[in-house]
Amino acid sequence: MKPVSAILPYPGPGKSGSSVSRTGKNGELGYASGYWLFELGNLGGLLREMEDDYGVLPMPKYDENQRRYYHDASLGNSPVAAIPISASEGGATASFILEAMSYESYDRVLPVFYDNYLTTKLVRDEESVEMLRIIHDTLYYDIGALFNWGNLRIMIEDCCAAKNPPVSQFAKSRQRIQNFMEKTLEKINA
Secondary structure, three states, X not given: OOXXXXXXXXXXXXXXXXXXXXXXXXXXXOOOOOOOOOOOOOOOOHHHHOOOOOOOOOXXXXXXXXXXXXXXXXXXXXXXXXXXXXXXXXXXXXXXXXXXXXXXXXXXXXXXXXXXXXXXXXXXXXXXXHHHHHHHHOEEOOHHHHHOHHHHHHHHHHHHHHXXXXXXXXXXXXXXXXXXXXXXHHHHXX
């Protein structure tokens, strides 16, 4: 069995999809116009307007030895809130309110979003609903990609684009990455 990278080659840093044009015959997005077989991306609103039938699948496993699916939460679509260190007077109250809002959003808004929007307005069959559950249950946030210590994320992307194993690059950059990690932890714990 070939690994996924042999079938769906990595296009390079900052790029998505394949080298195929992202637009259809009339300038619309390729998957919404029926010109594509696969689209790697999010479930955007254009799917509601699609006339062609479609389904949702989790990202494929690398090979038959991978035990579970993994779905990286997109850094570009993950809003965050920050409280400046200079907000010492109201910082604790603001932190408490943000934490409470995050919990309530996870507890109350996310289920409604899944049940009322994703599973009823975007997907069209029970198999896709189950695939959405698999994707949701296998989401993770890559803290290394988030902080990009010592350009680690870019280094991995470059290795994937060049089809070079990242081990030698990581070995050369290990100490620099470790230093960036320690500085981040010092700032968090300050």
